Each structure stands twice: as C-alpha cells, then as structure tokens.
Amino acid sequence: MEFLISSKHFNPHDTFTCGQVFRYGTNQGRYYVFSMDKYAEVFQSGDDFIVETSDVEYFKNYFDCQTDYQQIKDRLNKNLVLSYATEYGSGIRILRQSLIETIFSFIISANNNIKRIQGIIEKLCIRLGSKTPYGYAFPTLLQLANADKQFYTEIGCGYRAGYIQQTAIELLNYDINKLYTMSTKDSKKALMNFKGIGPKVADCILLFGLNRSDSFPTDTWIRKVYHIYFEAGHKDSEISGYLLELFGSDSGYAQQYLFNYLRQKTTK
DNA sequence: GGACAGGTGCGGT
C-alpha cells in the first residue's frame, strides 16, 4: 500500500539527514526507513513523494502529515536567519517516532558520531530485535532489559553500556505513559532521572519521541549557530532558554532547520 | 597517531 506527500514541504533527504533518526538509508534512488518493527520506502513521482508501506496510518503520523508546515515556516521566516534555514531545508519534517526507540537511540548518541551511532543501533536490532519480513525490529523494552551490560559493551556502546542497561531495567517498573501527560518541563525532569539522559538527550526525546515542539535541543551545532548568528559567549542553558523564548512552540522546528542549515553548509 | 563526535556523570567548590 502507499500514500502521497507533496514535495512542497517534504523530501526524504532533508528529513532523514537532519539528525533525528538513525535507521534509514538509500537504495536504487529510494529512501528506506525503519521505525520500531515497521518499515517504509519513499521515492519521487512528479511533484509528490510516494510512501510505500504496509502500515499507511502509522507512517502518515510518523511523517507528521497533519501539521501545516507552511504556517510554521511563515512564523519562523520573520527571523532572518530562519528564513534562510527554512528555504535551505524546505523538505524537513519532524518525525513522530516511538518513545522507546528515541530514548535508547539518543542515549547512544551522546558524545558520539553519527556513523558509529548507526552501527551500534544496527547491531542492537540484529542481535536483540525480532525478525520482520524486511529486516530486524528495534528491540522492545523487555528485550533491552534482558540483555546484560557486557552485551552493550560488545556491540560498541563504550561507557554508555551501563547507562543503557540500567535505564532499560528502571523503565520496566516505570509508568511511561505519565511522560505523555506531564508538562514538557516536568517530563524533562523525569527523563533526566535516568542514567545517560542529560539536558540535550532529554530534549531530543521530548521532541522526537513525545512530539513536544516546545523543546530546543542545544548541541554543538546549535551552539555554533547561536554564536555565529545570535550572540556570543553564553552557556548552554542560557542558549536553550533564549531560543525557547524566541520561538515558543515552534522551537523544535526552528532547531531542526538551524541544525540542518549549519551542518550541511559546513560538512560539504 | 591524535582529535573529534548532536554530552553526561561525578566530585569539588
């Protein structure tokens, strides 16, 4: 089965390469992506992209199809830097991902590079996840909690091995649904009680796993953006607070456009 | 071969 997304505010390259997701790739001109135990392929057809998947409803939500990106861009474009960034990454969508997958993916991402993160997550899926018709699923919480620390070391998690193992076990006895109903601020505090989740990782989980667009992950790239285009010499917590105030509930979108803008320009 | 990666935990003020 398949459905269409207009290319006006979407393309898979912008969306997948702006750092929010790790299990994607290209094959013969098509993009493919995994999410938990689900899978989709994306390819262009005229002015649209076709999403081919066995779970249409899941991926319509995943690709944030009910959000009006024109309105978001109109608001953000009042800021000069953002007007360049939204033009540059016009096809970015914020993916509505699974909470468990974002929690563990972003613990792994801390002080790590994307290539290595992808390798670790792939091994994680192959060795712990269930087999599906198209590949291996991201492990369930139970599968993650049943693996020991040595396993996580073996697949290359380094000093994060203990964080992952501990957090998986603690989450087993935690009512994860609370995170959906709490305020963004309280959810962030709750997330930061788990090992391996600091302010940056918590913001990523809020934005990508809990759909809280009123969070602004401040990483090395955003720090650079801020110091180049906004002001110099501020601490992370101040940067995050300032940008959050500036962009409000559009913060998450602003963050992705800015991240993409600087990273693509400086790594090419 | 050393610095770098989408930071975090920990101990010391």
Add this chain to the structure above:
DNA sequence: ACCGCACCTGTC
C-alpha cells in the same frame, strides 16, 4: 547551582 574533568571507540 555551578564549574571542570574523564570517558569508550570508530573514523578521519
């Protein structure tokens, strides 16, 4: 609260 520092390890 707010620093400063050590930290696994593949990749360049």
